[in-house]
Amino acid sequence: MSPVEGPPAARFRRTDVDWWRDAVFYQVYIRSFADGNGDGVGDLAGIRARLPHLATLGVDALWITPFYPSPMADHGYDVADPRDVEPVFGDLAEFDALLGEAHALGIRVTVDLVPNHTSDRHAWFRAALAAGPGSPERARYLFRDGRGPDGAEPPNNWPSVFGGPAWTRVDDGQWYLHVFAPEQPDLDFTSPEVLADLETTMRFWLDRGVDGFRIDVAHGMAKPADLPDMEPMEDTGLLDDHGPGDHRFDNDEVHDVHRRVRAVLDRYPGTMAVGEVWVSDDDRLAQYLRPDELQLAFNFKLLTAGWDVEELRDAVVHSLATVAGTPAPACWVLSNHDRPRHVTRYGGGEQGTRRARAAALLQLALPGAAYLYNGDELGMPDVDLPDEVLQDPIWERSGRTERGRDACRVPVPWSGTEPSYGFSASAGTWLPMPEGWGPLTAEVQAGDPGSVLSLYRAALALRRTSPAFAGEGLDWVPAPGGCLAFRRPGGLVCLLNLSGAPVPLPEGRVLLASAGTSGGALPSDAAVWLQA
CATH class of the missing domain: 3.90.400.10 (Oligo-1,6-glucosidase; Domain 2)
Incomplete structure (x- = not known):
C-alpha cells in the first residue's frame, strides 16, 4: 500500500466540533460530477473546477465517492488500495489541492470508507x-x-x-x-489485522485533513461465526433490509467495529462518520447511534417513501423516533447513487419536477443533517439508457433482468445545448447524456429565478441564516386534508400540499415556496416555508 504522506499545508480551521449536526452535505459521485482532463470520466480536477458552484449553492460539506485504485468492477467500490488515488481520477497531490481549496471556501470534505470488502485485485x-x-x-x-x-x-x-x-x-x-460481486470478497472482521488496517486507512486520510467519512455498508462488517443458512427471501434487492432472518447484515458484533471507528475519530476533534445502514427497525437503527458509535446514520425512510402524505409523515415520525434516545440528529436523504432519482420516483416530467421541488423544501426544513445528491439541485431525472451501455454489475449478475443503477448516475449537465453539456471537453462520456438537456444545465438555471437551482440556493441560504430554523425538534400542526405541516422551535412553519387542490396558506410571512402562492393559496404538489 502507498506510504503515508504529510497533510496539505493549508488546513481548514474548524470552529465548531459539532458542525455536522445541521450540515447540508453534497454527494459527489465522482465519475459523473465534472471531468477535468477530457477523457469523459469525472475526476478530482473536475471537482476543483466546480467548487465555486458548490460554494454559491451553499453546501457545508462534500461526500466524495471512492476515488481509490480500483479495477472498477463496481465503479470504485471494489477497492484495491484504500490509501491512494486511482489514476483515472488524479493523484494524491490533486486530492490535497482539492482539500485545501474546499476548506478555503468553508466547505468540509468527507470521503467514502469501504470496510466490508476489498477488490479481488487487492x-x-x-x-x-x-x-x-x-x-x-x-x-x-x-x-x-x-x-x-x-x-x-x-x-x-x-x-x-x-x-x-x-x-x-x-x-x-x-x-x-462476497455479499456483492465476486470481485468484492468480504473481509473477516474477527481478524485483528483487518481492524488494524481499517484504522490505518482512517488515520491516513484524517492526517491529510479530511473532515470525516461515509461508511459503506456500515451494517455489514460482522457475520455470524458459523455462517448459517438464511431464511429464503423472494426479494433480495439492493441492500433492502430483510429483517433478522438475513444473516448477511446487522449482526450485533458490527457495533464492536463501529466503536473502534469512533475511537479513531475521537482523536481528531471535529471529524465525523455517517453510516450507510439499511435497517428499517427504529430501535435496531438507533443502536448505531450510541454515544461511542456513529455520529450520523442515513435514515432511508424519506428516500423510500412514495408521494403520499401518510408515507411521508410516517418517514419523518420514524426517523425522529430513531434518534430521540440517542446523541445523534436525524439525517435526511431523497436520492443517491443507488436509487432512482426522486424526480423520476415522483412521476417524472413536469409532475416529477414539481413534486421534487416541494420535497426539497420538506427535506431542508427538517431538523438535523441533510444529504443532496449531485444533480438534485438541477432537478435531474433518471435516464432511460440502451442495454448496450449499461455498466452496473447488477445487469450481468441478474442475467440481464435487473437494469441496475446506471440510470441515476448519468453525468451532470453544466452548460451548452448538446452533450456533454460542459461536463467534459469530450463529447463522449462514460455514460451517454441525452439530447434536450440544455434547459437543465447549471448555466441556464443560474440565470432563471424560477429554476430548481435558484430554489435550492434560496433554501440553503435561508436554512443557514434565518433564526426560524433554530432548535432540533418539531411539532406537528393542524393542516388541511392531504397536507402535512410542522413548526420548528424557531418559528419556521413548513406546509406540504399533496391534496390535489390549492389550500389556504397558514398565517405568517412567506419565506420561500416551491410554486407560486398568489391569492394566498398553496397549489397541490407544492411546499411553503413561513415565519410564524
Whole structure:
C-alpha cells in the first residue's frame, strides 16, 4: 500500500466540533460530477473546477465517492488500495489541492470508507489465493470449505446483493464469501489485522485533513461465526433490509467495529462518520447511534417513501423516533447513487419536477443533517439508457433482468445545448447524456429565478441564516386534508400540499415556496416555508 504522506499545508480551521449536526452535505459521485482532463470520466480536477458552484449553492460539506485504485468492477467500490488515488481520477497531490481549496471556501470534505470488502485485485486477496487453505492470509477473508461429499456446493445459501450466489469457488476447492460481486470478497472482521488496517486507512486520510467519512455498508462488517443458512427471501434487492432472518447484515458484533471507528475519530476533534445502514427497525437503527458509535446514520425512510402524505409523515415520525434516545440528529436523504432519482420516483416530467421541488423544501426544513445528491439541485431525472451501455454489475449478475443503477448516475449537465453539456471537453462520456438537456444545465438555471437551482440556493441560504430554523425538534400542526405541516422551535412553519387542490396558506410571512402562492393559496404538489 502507498506510504503515508504529510497533510496539505493549508488546513481548514474548524470552529465548531459539532458542525455536522445541521450540515447540508453534497454527494459527489465522482465519475459523473465534472471531468477535468477530457477523457469523459469525472475526476478530482473536475471537482476543483466546480467548487465555486458548490460554494454559491451553499453546501457545508462534500461526500466524495471512492476515488481509490480500483479495477472498477463496481465503479470504485471494489477497492484495491484504500490509501491512494486511482489514476483515472488524479493523484494524491490533486486530492490535497482539492482539500485545501474546499476548506478555503468553508466547505468540509468527507470521503467514502469501504470496510466490508476489498477488490479481488487487492494485495491481500492475491496473497490469500496463493497461500492456500488454513493460512493466515486467508484468515483475513471468509474462506470456507464447500458442502456436499466433494465440497462442490456453496457453504451456505446466501445470495449476493447483485444477483446469484454470494460464494465463488477457487482452484483449490475452497469458497470465498462476497455479499456483492465476486470481485468484492468480504473481509473477516474477527481478524485483528483487518481492524488494524481499517484504522490505518482512517488515520491516513484524517492526517491529510479530511473532515470525516461515509461508511459503506456500515451494517455489514460482522457475520455470524458459523455462517448459517438464511431464511429464503423472494426479494433480495439492493441492500433492502430483510429483517433478522438475513444473516448477511446487522449482526450485533458490527457495533464492536463501529466503536473502534469512533475511537479513531475521537482523536481528531471535529471529524465525523455517517453510516450507510439499511435497517428499517427504529430501535435496531438507533443502536448505531450510541454515544461511542456513529455520529450520523442515513435514515432511508424519506428516500423510500412514495408521494403520499401518510408515507411521508410516517418517514419523518420514524426517523425522529430513531434518534430521540440517542446523541445523534436525524439525517435526511431523497436520492443517491443507488436509487432512482426522486424526480423520476415522483412521476417524472413536469409532475416529477414539481413534486421534487416541494420535497426539497420538506427535506431542508427538517431538523438535523441533510444529504443532496449531485444533480438534485438541477432537478435531474433518471435516464432511460440502451442495454448496450449499461455498466452496473447488477445487469450481468441478474442475467440481464435487473437494469441496475446506471440510470441515476448519468453525468451532470453544466452548460451548452448538446452533450456533454460542459461536463467534459469530450463529447463522449462514460455514460451517454441525452439530447434536450440544455434547459437543465447549471448555466441556464443560474440565470432563471424560477429554476430548481435558484430554489435550492434560496433554501440553503435561508436554512443557514434565518433564526426560524433554530432548535432540533418539531411539532406537528393542524393542516388541511392531504397536507402535512410542522413548526420548528424557531418559528419556521413548513406546509406540504399533496391534496390535489390549492389550500389556504397558514398565517405568517412567506419565506420561500416551491410554486407560486398568489391569492394566498398553496397549489397541490407544492411546499411553503413561513415565519410564524
